[in-house]
Amino acid sequence: GDSVTQMEGPVTLSEEAFLTINCTYTATGYPSLFWYVQYPGEGLQLLLKATKADDKGSNKGFEATYRKETTSFHLEKGSVQVSDSAVYFCALTANAGGTSYGKLTFGQGTILTVHP
């Protein structure tokens, strides 16, 4: 079945440090890939997405590139801020002939804490 594996957390960084959160996936067909972010006490919000190989999703200074050859979708940001402290989830929906009904498969989440 489909699965998503994220790097173990928690991740603790100083403000302005470079961030990478690794994400690899297993899926049949050609999945769409997403990063969601969850701020404390809130629901998940879409951060960025990529729908085909070599697409780069970007938003709020975050970027991730859909790498089919390595089945990866790593999240990066050049300079993190305290306000980026949150839980980050990598996820996919498999596109298997339209029968997937958009079901999201999530990684386990990575807690990011950024200190001033």
Next chain:
Amino acid sequence: NAGVTQTPKFQVLKTGQSMTLQCAQDMNHNSMYWYRQDPGMGLRLIYYSASEGTTDKGEVPNGYNVSRLNKREFSLRLESAAPSQTSVYFCASSEQAANSNQPQHFGDGTRLSIL
């Protein structure tokens, strides 16, 4: 700009009690979902409704039932609550499930404790 609204936000139940979690969306989305979030396990799909009038099991449906009351509302029922169902429950919706490119929009969650 309500989006997806879940009620209640918090609830404590005793083992064996029943409860219905409510979810409503105002974005005219066709598809709705219920997830549970447990530490270290990400979110797992309980049930989903691809369109009004249809429901299907997800990854962890045991102990739950759902009702797609109309296009806006999708409720989750625990008939006989168990401590293993202590979790944070999220409802989500998306425009068109069969198009896997569509992102899902999440509510703020219901924090449920079963004693």
